[in-house]
Amino acid sequence: MSPENRLKEDYPWTQSPLIACAPMRLIALAPLAVEVSKAGGLGFIGAGNDVSMLEPELQKAQQLFAAAEHPLPDTLPIGVGVLNWGADLDATLALLRTYRPAALWLFAARKLSDLQAWTQGARDATAGATKVWIQVGSVADAVAVTLLCAPDVLVVQGQDAGGHGLERGAGIVSLVPEVHDALLAALGPEGEAEGKMPVLLAAGGISEGRGVAAALALGAAGVVMGTRYLASPEAEISRGYRDEVVRASDGGQTTVRSGVYDKLRGTIDWPPGYGGRGVINRSYHDAIGGMDHEENVRLYNEAMKSGDKGWGVEGRLTTYAGTGVGLVKGVKGAKEITQEVREDAKRVLKSLGSRL
Ligand SMILES: Cc1cc2nc3c(=O)[nH]c(=O)nc-3n(C[C@H](O)[C@H](O)[C@H](O)COP(=O)(O)O)c2cc1C
Known part of the structure; x- marks a missing residue:
């Protein structure tokens, strides 16, 4: 079965290419996910690492779908x-049993x-109804995780991604096809025939239809976007954060993946090798410039009190976002973003076909 058909079978409400x-x-809470x-x-x-917030969000999602007569x-x-470095397995499995979400992302x-x-726990909890998605950032992890877990979907995260990812990594242009070929080599042709080949989705730096079209050409069946959805009213972020995502451009220069923002915010339990990509701001410059860490934290906490003014190039609050931030030009509803990106991708692919 083609990856597109597997997606259609597992998530029957979705359209191709999957966004x-x-x-x-x-x-990303119930309002964004549902839209x-x-x-x-x-x-x-x-x-994240604390699943105690999940149950009310799952209930809200149920209500939102019911209200929309979806x-x-x-x-x-x-x-x-x-x-996975912090989340409670048993609590998560109990929620899967009760609410049966379509996918669990690890x-x-x-x-x-x-x-x-x-x-195994997720598959047992819902008799396979909840599909397992695993996000990886290297070829080695992609092969290892596939052999260990046979995930339904492998999200291949490139270096451009906003938020956390591997400190050392490649962009999706080389990562996705190399993962694809390495999986075929590891599983063999029988592996693909037996459905052991996970569906590949690309993540990292994709903010609009052209990126989606490119991801499909690289061997992905769809994409995952984070940064683009930050500029939607449904994302649970402050106006200052959202404004900064819309303002920032040239993300290769103006964002950086580092541990600086984690240290300032006290989120220091990440496994070694991960860093968070965010827009470079005053806190970052001061940390790199040698400011005493305690002083930087004090100034960060001060900035928290200033509300929306705390974000920006001269601000101190963290704007986690990917290099694709410059392609995010304004705020749009999550529904509109999803439809527009999908339709633009189809248009790009059609026009490429007619040019050859
Ligand atoms: C603000 C922000 C928060 C994120 N938080 C998580 C998270 O909690 N768990 C996770 O698996 N990935 C997280 N990610 C990474 C995404 O899974 C994904 O790899 C990334 O958003 C894709 O790149 P893009 O931001 O360029 O679209 C986050 C990304 C952003 C921008």
Whole structure:
């Protein structure tokens, strides 16, 4: 079965190419996830490392679908995402049993082998109804995780991605095709025939239809976007953060992946090798310039009190965003973003076909 048909079978409300919204921790909540899925994409609720916030969000999602009279398939047509280095397995499985979300997204385990219990647990909890998505950032991790867990979907995260990812990594232009070829080599042709080949989605730096079209050419069946959805009213962020995402451009120069923002915010439990990409601001310059860490934290905490003014190039509050931030030109509803990006991608692909 083609990856596109597998997606259609597993998530029957979705349209091709699949556009998914990343489970951005405490930013992608029920309103964003539901709007994306209502538009034929797949939205995720981002629980991060603490799943205690999930149950009310899942209940809200149920209510939002009911209010929209959206036909519910066998599962709740959204996913939930966790950061495996901190999330509680048993609590998550109990929620999967009760709410049956269509997908569980796993990321950043301390050891890849930890993901086996999560994958098996999710499959047992819902008799396979909840599909397992795993985000990886290297060819080696893609192969290892596929052999260990046989995920339904592998999200291949390139270096351009906003938020956390591997400090050392490649962009999707080389990463996605190399992952594809390495998986084929590892699984063999029988692997593909037996359905062991996960569906590949590309993430990192994709903010509009041209990026989606490129991702499909690289071997992905769809994409995951985070940064683009930050500029939607449904994203749970302050106006100052959203304004900064819309303002920033030239993301290769104006964003950086580092541990500076984690240290300032006290989110220091990430496994080694991960860093968060965000817009370069005063806090970052001061940290790199040698400012005493305690003083930088004090100024960060001061800035928290100033509200929306705390963001910006001369601000101190963190704007996690990817290099694709310059392609985000304004605020649009999550439904409109999903439909527009998908339709633009189709238009680009058609026009390329007619040019050859
Ligand atoms: C603000 C923000 C928060 C994020 N939080 C998470 C998270 O909690 N869990 C996760 O797996 N990925 C998280 N990501 C990374 C996404 O999964 C994805 O790889 C990324 O957004 C794709 O790149 P893009 O931002 O260029 O679209 C986050 C990304 C952003 C921008």
